[in-house]
Amino acid sequence: MIKQILSFSFLLFSIVANANEPLIHNNFSREGISLNGKWHYIVDVYETGYYNYRRKPHDDSENPGAGAFYLNKKPKDKMELVEYNFDLAPTLLVPGDWNSQKEKLFYYEGSLWYKKSFDLPDYNPEKRYFLHFGAVNYRADVYVNGKKLGMHKGGFTPFNFEMSHLVKQKDNFVIVRVDNKRAADEVPTLNTDWWNYGGITRDVTIYELNKTFIQDYSLQLAKDNAGIMTGYFQLDGAGKSNSKVNVSIPELKIEKSFTTDENGYLKFQFPVKKLKFWSDKSPKLYHVEFSTEDDQLSDEIGFRTIATKGSDILLNGEVVFLKGICMHEENVMRGGRAHSMEDAQMLLNWTKELGCNFVRLAHYPHNENMLRLADKMGILVWEENPVYWTIQWENLETYANAENQLKEVISRDKNRASVIIWSMANETPQTDARFVFLSNLAKTARSIDNTRLISAALEDHGKKGEQNTMIVEDKFAEVVDVLSFNQYYGWYGGEVDNIKNIRWEVDLDKPIIISEFGAGALQGFHADSLTRWSEEFQELLYKETLPTLDKIPQLSGITPWILADFRSPRRMLIPYQDGWNRKGLISETGNRKKAFYTLQEFYRNKK
CATH class of the missing domain: 2.60.40.10 (Immunoglobulins)
Structure with a gap:
């Protein structure tokens, strides 16, 4: 029955997912016209610029009213009513998120319109012109010279639209409606543990190409x-x-x-x-x-x-142990979403300082700069699709969205030697529908790229009747190439002084990566080692956990949670969290916590 569902679902989902305009791949090496810089913006809380007063989209009408922001309309005379003006509006920097740039927008989730004027001095009607976005979080409706090019969903993958039929040499304008509202049927869904940065968060570029x-x-x-x-x-x-x-x-x-x-x-x-x-x-x-x-x-x-061979991961035919760390795409020193090559350099330099040869890019595709730099620095990479916690597993459109984002990141990074693992999901609850959903994603990934390994961050739990034995019971473990799971013994349950007695019972002959473990600590807060939130407690948990994990026979790598503290509205405890997930080994001020050096020493001694 499951096989029938898989086959039928995969067919349906593929039909739904293949509706996007083909992506121009490998554009990183192309010269283009950058539209980075200041863009005018209008905050549209009631979505007045997108819907008319009957809640119908303006762009669905052949004769949209003056209230359609994408028209960039100017009054013909002193009596015509036009209730917006991009040219008098304030500006935001692109690439960048709006939350960290404007204090009033710090918690804002909703619609915001961007507008940028541009010329094409060397315009040639024999050429083709494409407007390319590195990423926009979350939904982007894109218009050029008052006409809609298209819509894209997904906050972390690239997309483009051809605009050859609309552009001219001078006085062009592009308007983008960005909507970062969370929704139950989206990917990721309502509930996450990171900041929902909104905006045009990566580069915007015009590419002038030949007819072929x-x-x-x-x-x-x-x-x-x-x-x-x-x-x-x-x-x-x-x-x-x-x-x-x-x-x-x-x-x-x-x-x-x-x-x-x-x-x-x-x-x-x-x-x-x-x-x-x-x-x-x-x-x-x-x-x-x-x-x-x-x-x-x-x-x-x-x-x-x-x-893989049995419980080993083989790089060029030789066993490799993955000395890793998890990271979010956030520049905590500046505040906000990381987007530049300098941001990537800072984060990956920190991982090298730790002694890492591996990073888990959580919980979504990071900027292409990160992968290009990892190629140069010799850092192996786990990339992850943002299927996180709870997803509408039986919703065809939700699956199509997830599959499309997976296809986009695989297509973008398939030529990057550093990428060795495609991860399908993180900490998802077990149901038959979820198994079908994730199995279809794995099948899609393998059909596009059969040279890399498939994994997902699963969960462990205690074995019934055996206090110190942990197990992983998940049908999806049979599908993956590398068995990965998150474990937080000593932080979310269990006593830290009992960690040394814990053992994991895993029957599968597959490599194991501990994809998360850790504890929160406020940098600079010092106390005895059994005081939660102190650097000493975090250090103790690392000292107890690392040798215990090292005893797992199939262990091929670890990626502790997490390189640096990151913003999360879920974390509200004052004074320790105050809007930050404090499990980082580095604080938002760039200071190393004591556990940083504990992990560094473990990696130094690990062969």
């Missing part, structure tokens, strides 16, 4: 043969059929040419010799060039294999 261009490419080692390079190309445009495509890796003296099919697609493979593998100890990247008659791109790509 490289829409997507992939290049990596074959799953079961490190001597074979495999990949694919997808061209877009009128000249995509039967086009010649070239792949060049100068350092390896590789020059290959292929021809696309009638749909502009080709899948290829070729042998490769004398390859230096990418690894955490030697993050070798090769300069790769891709070209057609009409387009060319280059990338820096590392090549490695990742697999």
Whole structure:
């Protein structure tokens, strides 16, 4: 019965999910026209600019009224009533969240309109123009010159729309309605443990492309043969059929040419010799060039294999232990959502200082800067879809949304050697519907990319009748490649002085990653080691937990919770929390807590 549900559901969900405009992938290497900077904004609490007084969307009408903000309307004379004016409105910086930029918007969740004017000095009607967003949280309705381009849902993945038919050389404007209201049927849903930063949180770029261009490419080692390079190309445009495509890796003296099919697609493979593998100890990247008659791109790509064998994780065929840490996409020193390469550098430098070779990017896809930098620094990465806690498991649209966000992050980061794990979810309650939901996501991930490992942060619990034995009973454990679970013995239940007596009973012959453990501590608050919220208590929990976890036979890695304190409205206790989750090893002022050095020493001694 479950198999039938899986098959039928997967078919339905795939139909629902494939409605978005194709994404221009690997745009990181393209030159574009940046729209970053100051954007005018209007806070729209009642959504007046989107709905008319009958609660009908203005953009559903052929003759929208003057109240439709996306028209950027100006009065024709001194008597015409227009009740908004972007040009007189204040400004916000893009990329950036509105919460940390304006004190009045600190707790705001709702609709906010952004407007930016732009020119195209080198406008060429023979070119194609795309408007690309790195991410907008959560829903984005995008309009150019008064016409709607489209809508995107999902706060952490890129999207773009073609606007060739609307733009001109001068006096263009883009207006974006951003709505970050939480909802029960969205992904993530109502209940999370992080700050719901709203806004255009990543770069906005215009790309001028030829009529036919490289829409997507992939290049990596074959799953079961490190001597074979495999990949694919997808061209877009009128000249995509039967086009010649070239792949060049100068350092390896590789020059290959292929021809696309009638749909502009080709899948290829070729042998490769004398390859230096990418690894955490030697993050070798090769300069790769891709070209057609009409387009060319280059990338820096590392090549490695990742697999499991019994309870081991194998990187390039050798056992690797993942010395990790969890992190949120937040620059606590500045306050607000992290978005720049400098932000990524700060966070990953902290992980290197800890002695990490692995990071879990919680609980959603982080900025592409993070993955590009991890490639260069030799840091292995766990990426996670924001299926968090409670989701409407039987809602087809909710699944389609989750699947689409998963596809978008896999498509964006498939060429990043640092990414070794796609995580489907975090701490989700067990039901048959949830099993179907997550199993379909895993099936989708494997169909897109069969070279990486699948996991999810599951939960453990005590074995009935055995006080000190913990188990993981979850059908989804059979689906994943790596069994990962969160455990908080000593913080959420259990006595810290009993941690040394705890054991985990896991029958599956799979690698285990402890995806979370930890305790809250207010940096600078010192007391005896059995005083909650003190640095000493957090330090004690780490000292007791680390050697206990190390006794798990299948243990292949840990990612304690969490690198740095982060904002969360769930955490209200004054003076210890005051709107912050205090389980970080580093405070919002950048100070290391005592447990930071405990973990650092454990990793230093861990072989």
